[in-house]
Each structure stands twice: as C-alpha cells, then as structure tokens.
Amino acid sequence: MKKTDIILLTQLRQNGRITLTDLSRKTNLPVSTLHERLKKHLESGLIRPGMLMDFEKLGFKTRAYILFASDEKEKLFGYLKEHPSVNSISRINNGWKLIMECVFKDMYSLEEFIEEIEKKFHIKQKEVHYVLNEVKREGFFTQENTALKMMR
Secondary structure, three states: OOHHHHHHHHHHHHOOOOOHHHHHHHHOOOHHHHHHHHHHHHHHOOOOOOOOOOHHHHOOOEEEEEEEEEOOHHHHHHHHHHOOOEEEEEEOOOOOOEEEEEEEOOHHHHHHHHHHHHHHOOEEEEEEEEOOOOOOOOOOOOOHHHHHHHOO
C-alpha cells in the first residue's frame, strides 16, 4: 500500500465526513486523485460507508459482551445472527465458541435474552461482561505515524 493511501485512510478513520477539499490539503493529493482512490477502495471492499451510533442516546442503556460455549454451535449462530439485540458476533477459541456484543434497553431485557438462549440451546458455559464505560472506540489506524510504522 502506498504511503499516500495510508495517510488517506488514517484521515478518514479520524473523520469519515471530511470534505474532499480538506482531505486534499491534509494528504497533498489532488481532489480528482482522492476521488479515484476512494472509489477504488470502496469497490475493493477495503472501506465502506457507515456510522457509529451512541446506543445510550437511543435509550439502550445496557451493553454487554457475552461468551458462550455450546455443542449446538451452528444452530446458535443462526439464531443469534437474526436477533435484533446482537450487534456483533465473532467465533473465538480456548473452549469458547463465540463472543458477541449485545445492546439492550435495560438489565431486565438482557436477563430475559440470556434465559431465552439457555432454554433454546444447550449452553455448556457462559460469561457476561457488562460495559460500564467505553474508554476507546474505533482507534485502530487513526494515527498516521503509527499506521505507517505498522505497514512496514
């Protein structure tokens, strides 16, 4: 990856709504070049348009990371992928099958969700970790110098 692409990506990670004019100033690339590079990165799937939401401001005050171990892995994944409270799911190792980030209006809703899962599936092991305060979010690849060092 070119140095200018790394600089472009770090600028976008810091502020995805930056104007092409401001981005041009910060990267020393012409707007037309930026437009073509962004188009290329979008088409390749390297970047995608998106947004980060403050769930608490929407009234969802409870967030948790939940780990499950189950022998019904595929059925469980299928069910969880469709559940509206599940924000993200990842397969993991060390005896666990998955970790997921979930969002709920309150603790009661979270407890109902876990009870529902335990009734529908054979859960061998579970851990629930409540998010008390988010310290850092989406910080990877936001600092130009660090990103350049990592890509060497």
